Structures are given as structure tokens and as C-alpha cells.
Amino acid sequence: MPLPVACCCSGRVESTAVIPMHASGAAAASGLQEPLVAHGLYKHRPLVPSSDAAFLLEAKKLLTHSVLFATAERAYIFEIMGGSMWMRYAPHNMMILVQLSYTLMYFVTEDAFNRGLNPYVYVTYRHLLVALLLCPFAYFHEKKLRPKMTLMLFLEIFVLSLLGVSLTLNMYFASLKYTSPTFVTAMANTVASITFAIAIVLRMEIVDVKSPRGLAKVAGTAVSFAGVTTMTFYKGAAIASPWKAPIHIHGSNAVHGSWVKGSLLAVASCVCWSIWYIMQAGSVERYPAELSLTAWMATVGGIQSAAFTVLLQHRKEDWLVGFGLNFWCIIYSGIACSGFAVFAQLWCTEKKGPVFVTMFNPVSTIMVAILAYFICGENLYVGSIIGGGVVILGMYMLLWGKDKDQEYNASSSKELQGSDLDWEKQAKMADVSSVQNDSQPETKTMT
Known part of the structure; x- marks a missing residue:
């Protein structure tokens, strides 16, 4: 043998x-x-x-x-397959982490507001903190990647900071002070529908209603909005928490005043937020350094918010936060939400588009309801359970449509490239045949 x-x-x-x-x-x-x-x-x-x-x-x-080489080769192939799998689902995992960061922020911020923290001062401090941490790192890390700053580019960053930081967040957290975390998280889910509608108007999003993927995107947005509406306006029977709450939010049982005012502020902030998501898609292309762009928005947005606070709040005591819960609320929100979350959203917007990013907003609504029930001891209502399931269904319907759109666009581009190559081959063959015909000597008939 x-x-x-x-x-x-x-x-x-x-x-x-x-x-x-x-x-x-x-x-x-x-x-x-x-x-x-x-x-x-x-x-x-x-x-x-x-x-x-x-x-x-x-x-x-x-x-x-040989066995060692074979083992190394299998490990290398596994590493390549695992890397490609991670890169495929990295935007999904990043957005889930973003929503988890926002979920924790809602509870900590509500408790800090109930203890006297001013919302405008909170937004100002948290973004100035992010600017202080990110600017040196972004300057050296993306020194070669960062494009040259021009006047038009700075004006674009100024508007982007206004819509995404100072104006939007000041209205949003003011609405949180007047309403509740459950309400503002549910209202934030309308950003997906508004962004999807604006993207269609601006022709940034293509919808083929005759195809299953187009119907899935439209139906997913509508179903998600229906689930949010159910969670907001239908409570149903209450399911009391079976044990004593390990964490009690100060003033969580107090009746919030100016509910209409808070609702209007929440709606206005969602509209501005949708425009901000749309602007991100073009801004990332013109300014591909995501970390530097995040630092710019934190700096400019913090300065804008400070100007708003000086105009609207005239008490010097509001600027003193101490070193208690208010201080750590600003630290956490600045690093986790204004730093990591904004950078992750910019990166995911570049990879998947603005609609993909906004469709993960319902995740924080589900997380808020779960944490409020198990950690804070609040009642969980049947309407929240039904609405949460409907929201998840709508979110994955739209994500399925987005994934099918990418597959369709990829296959169409390959077919187009193939047809272009065939056309070039035919053109070259025609040129060669014409040259051969021209090179042949003309035959004269003898009479």
C-alpha cells in the first residue's frame, strides 16, 4: 500500500x-x-x-x-468566515448597543431631572464633555483621513449640530421632564416613519410597491407605528410586579404637568431628528472621518446649547450640579450617548443608510418597559406587551425589505457590468472585422 x-x-x-x-x-x-x-x-x-x-x-x-498546516488553514478559513459574518451583522449589533445605552440613560436622566437637574444645562455639559474627550483623539487618529475644513463644510456641521444636538435634544429632554420615559421612547419611534417619508420625497429611498421587498418596507413602517400607538394610548389590564422594586426612581410616581406642552416638544424634536438622520447620509460622504465629525458636532452643539441656556435660564444655581447623581448622569450620558452612540449611528448610516438606523428605535421602547417592570417595580400593561410585539414585527419587516434591496441592487450591478463587458467585446470584434476587411486588397474584374 x-x-x-x-x-x-x-x-x-x-x-x-x-x-x-x-x-x-x-x-x-x-x-x-x-x-x-x-x-x-x-x-x-x-x-x-x-x-x-x-x-x-x-x-x-x-x-x-502537514497536519499543522491543515489545522492552521482551517483556522484561517474559519477566521475569514467569522470575520465576514461579523461584518455583515456588525451594524445590527452596534445599533442594539446604542439602544441599550439610551435605555439606561432615560431612567438615570429622569431621576436626575426630578432631583433638580436643569435639562438645558444637562445637554450643554454632556456635549462639552464629549468634545473635551474626543477632540484630541480624533485630531491625531484621523489626521490623514480628515478633509480640509471649508466655510460651506463648517456651515453644514453647524446645521447638523443644531438639528442633532442643541435644538433637538433640548426639546426632547424638556419633553421628558413634562411627560415620562415611556412616552418619549414611544414617541421616538415615529422618527422611523418620518425619516422613511422624507427619504422617499428626496429620492434617497426607492420603494417598488409591486415587489415583496417594497411592500415589506411600507408595511413594516406602518406596523411599527401601529405598535407604538398601541403602547402609548392603550394600556389594558395591569400586570403588577411580583416583588419589591430593587431601584426606586425619585419622584417617579409624581404627576407630570404640562402634558400637552411636553407632547408638542416631543413631536418637534422627532421632526428635527428625522432631518438630522437624512443629512447624515450626505455629510458622511463629504466628511468621511466619522470620529472627527462626532467631535465637531459635540463641540458646536455644546456651544449652541450653552447659548440657548443663557437666553432661557437666568439662575446661576442651575449651572451647579455637584458630585452626586446629577454629575454621574452627565458623565454617563456624555460618554455612552453623545460619544459612542453618535459615532455608532454615523458609522451605521454610512454602511446601511438612515432608515436602517432609525428602525432600531423601537428596541429602546421594549427595553424601557422591561426594566421599568423588573427593576423599578412599575406595572406592565397588556397594551405594552401587544404593542411591543407589533413593533418588533414591523421593525424586522422593514429590515427584511432593506436586506432584499441590497441583494437586488448587488445582482443588478453585476448584470449591468456583465452586459457592459459583452458590449465591449462585440465592439472590439466589430472593430477587428472592419480592420480586416479594410486590409484585404480590392479585386478588379477584367473585362
Whole structure:
């Protein structure tokens, strides 16, 4: 029987290598030589040992070497497959982490507001903190990637900071002071529908209502909005928490005043937020340094918010937060929400588009309801359970439509490239035939 051994090492094996082996036993008596077939990952010069024992020892070494190479190759292939799988679902995982950061922020911020923290001062401090942390790192990390700053680009960043930081967040957190975390998180889910509608008007989003993927996007947005409406306006029977709440939010049972005012502020902030998501898509293309763009928005937005606070709030005591819960609320919100979350949203917007980013907003609504029930001891209502399930259904319907759109666009681009190549081949063949016809001598008929 031929002995399989491994050969190493200068290149890939294209075919089976055969190494002559000294005859032994019956084969030697008959004058025949049994070939040694070398199966391996890498080819080597034919091995001709001086004796059978030395040959077997060398073959054992090569076989061990081949096993190591095969293991390394399988690990490399697994690493490549795992890396591609991670890159495919990295935007999904990033957006889930963003929503988790926002969920924790809602509870901490509500407690801080009930303890006297001014919403305008909160927005100002949290973004100035992010600017202080990100600016040095972004300056050195993206020094070669960052484009040259122009007046038009600065004006675009100014408007982007106004819509995404100072104006929007000041209205949003003012509405949180007047309403509740459940309400503002539910209202934030309307950003997906508003963004989707604006994207269609601006022709940034293509909807083919005759295809299943187009219907899924439209139906998913409508279903998600219906689920949010159910959670907001239909409570149903209450399901009391079976144990005592481990965390009690100060003033969480107090009746919020100016509910209409808070609702209007929440709606206005959602409209501004939708425009901000739309602007991100073009801004990231013109300013591809996401970390530097995040630092710019935090800096400009913090300065804008400070100007708003000076105009609207005239008490010096509002600027003193101390080192208690209010201080740590600003630290957490600045690093987790204004830093990581904004950077992750910019990155996901570049990879998947603005509608993909906004469709993850319902996740925070579900998380708020769950944490309010299990951690804060609040009642969980049947309407929240039904609405949460409907929201998740609508979100994944739209995400399915978005994924199918990407597959369709990728296949269409490949077909277009193939047709272009065929057209070029036909054009070249036509040129060659015309040249050949021109080069042939003209035949004159003799009369």
C-alpha cells in the first residue's frame, strides 16, 4: 500500500507527488519498486532517503508538518468566515448597543431631572464633555483621513449640530421632564416613519410597491407605528410586579404637568431628528472621518446649547450640579450617548443608510418597559406587551425589505457590468472585422 505523507513547503500542491521508494521484501525480490504517494498542502523537492528507516522518520516529520498546516488553514478559513459574518451583522449589533445605552440613560436622566437637574444645562455639559474627550483623539487618529475644513463644510456641521444636538435634544429632554420615559421612547419611534417619508420625497429611498421587498418596507413602517400607538394610548389590564422594586426612581410616581406642552416638544424634536438622520447620509460622504465629525458636532452643539441656556435660564444655581447623581448622569450620558452612540449611528448610516438606523428605535421602547417592570417595580400593561410585539414585527419587516434591496441592487450591478463587458467585446470584434476587411486588397474584374 502506498504511504501518504505530507510534502512542504514552497507552494501549493497542484497534483499528487510520487516519490520513489527503495524496494523491500517481496517487492525487492521481484525487482519492483512501490511508489510512495505524497498527499500534502505544499509541494517540495522529491525526497530520496538513503535508507528505509531514515525515509520513514522524515515522512513522519512531514506528516506532522502537514497536519499543522491543515489545522492552521482551517483556522484561517474559519477566521475569514467569522470575520465576514461579523461584518455583515456588525451594524445590527452596534445599533442594539446604542439602544441599550439610551435605555439606561432615560431612567438615570429622569431621576436626575426630578432631583433638580436643569435639562438645558444637562445637554450643554454632556456635549462639552464629549468634545473635551474626543477632540484630541480624533485630531491625531484621523489626521490623514480628515478633509480640509471649508466655510460651506463648517456651515453644514453647524446645521447638523443644531438639528442633532442643541435644538433637538433640548426639546426632547424638556419633553421628558413634562411627560415620562415611556412616552418619549414611544414617541421616538415615529422618527422611523418620518425619516422613511422624507427619504422617499428626496429620492434617497426607492420603494417598488409591486415587489415583496417594497411592500415589506411600507408595511413594516406602518406596523411599527401601529405598535407604538398601541403602547402609548392603550394600556389594558395591569400586570403588577411580583416583588419589591430593587431601584426606586425619585419622584417617579409624581404627576407630570404640562402634558400637552411636553407632547408638542416631543413631536418637534422627532421632526428635527428625522432631518438630522437624512443629512447624515450626505455629510458622511463629504466628511468621511466619522470620529472627527462626532467631535465637531459635540463641540458646536455644546456651544449652541450653552447659548440657548443663557437666553432661557437666568439662575446661576442651575449651572451647579455637584458630585452626586446629577454629575454621574452627565458623565454617563456624555460618554455612552453623545460619544459612542453618535459615532455608532454615523458609522451605521454610512454602511446601511438612515432608515436602517432609525428602525432600531423601537428596541429602546421594549427595553424601557422591561426594566421599568423588573427593576423599578412599575406595572406592565397588556397594551405594552401587544404593542411591543407589533413593533418588533414591523421593525424586522422593514429590515427584511432593506436586506432584499441590497441583494437586488448587488445582482443588478453585476448584470449591468456583465452586459457592459459583452458590449465591449462585440465592439472590439466589430472593430477587428472592419480592420480586416479594410486590409484585404480590392479585386478588379477584367473585362
